[in-house]
Amino acid sequence: MSFERHPACTHANAQKLRAIYADLTRIGEFAADDMVLYTASRDLRGDRGAGRVVGKQAAVAHERELIRLTGGTLVMDVHEIVANDQFGAVLGVLRAHLRGASLAMPFCGMWRFREGLITHHWENAHDPAATEAFLLGTTGGAAA
Template sequence: MTVTTNTNTNTNTAPAEPDSHDSSTTAPPPFTDTTALLRFLYQDLSRISQVAADDILLHRADRDLSSPPLPPVRGKRAVQAHEDALIAATGGTLVMEVHHVQADEHFGTVLGTARATARGQADLAMPFCGVWRFVEGRAVEHWENAMDAAAMARWLALAGSCDSGC
């Protein structure tokens, strides 16, 4: 499943990359700026392990929906599994429509709309803001932010329950 990115301002393109997202066998493309790194990643979220540091922390969008809050997802493999599960929960229909990327060598933000479809329910169209922290050109921390994390969690739960047929 490829997560597509729609941008009007994409002037930096990343080198072509094999489809495999096993970072142990696939070298990430060389990024000289984090804007290009983020554009590359949002074209296909399954690439996160290719741009992440081994000890990356991911703060989930639904982190505050439980008490106590959910802890961050820790480590490249766990973060990759989290992204893969998010893609799977949408039945492979997830599209991260990017509207704006701003980044420097330390931090980055991505504003856009997460879109997905599921049989038997209204389409998902949720504004998001991804916040990133980088060290030496690698993503070391990521905060997922959805405009309405509770509504998005409900949508994902319903989409997952429709896998057996709605």
């Protein structure tokens, strides 16, 4: 069986996602002003508003905070990207090292686009509680 490179892997929105995962702070370059980002930890609290980041600048600030929490060691090791005019999906492993511990957590980022701009992003970590505990320094880390 042979496989051809599918156009969804080379779509302009896939290229945008590659740029973002290489440098999370670039999310603002490709986002609508009113974009909404749903954090990986959104379901860990009873507050329905928790875990919802609204606006391009707030999304950039959220990504900068993730980088800060890992002491600048955060790497999004991307395995697959598919995208079209409306949606994108990214699979990979989030990696970070902090306080002598390491994190390697599978993730799936889901994206919605409108007219070439990001309108929504859903962060999905395989184990959001373990990821948050690592970032907040309340555990020794998790392995993929």
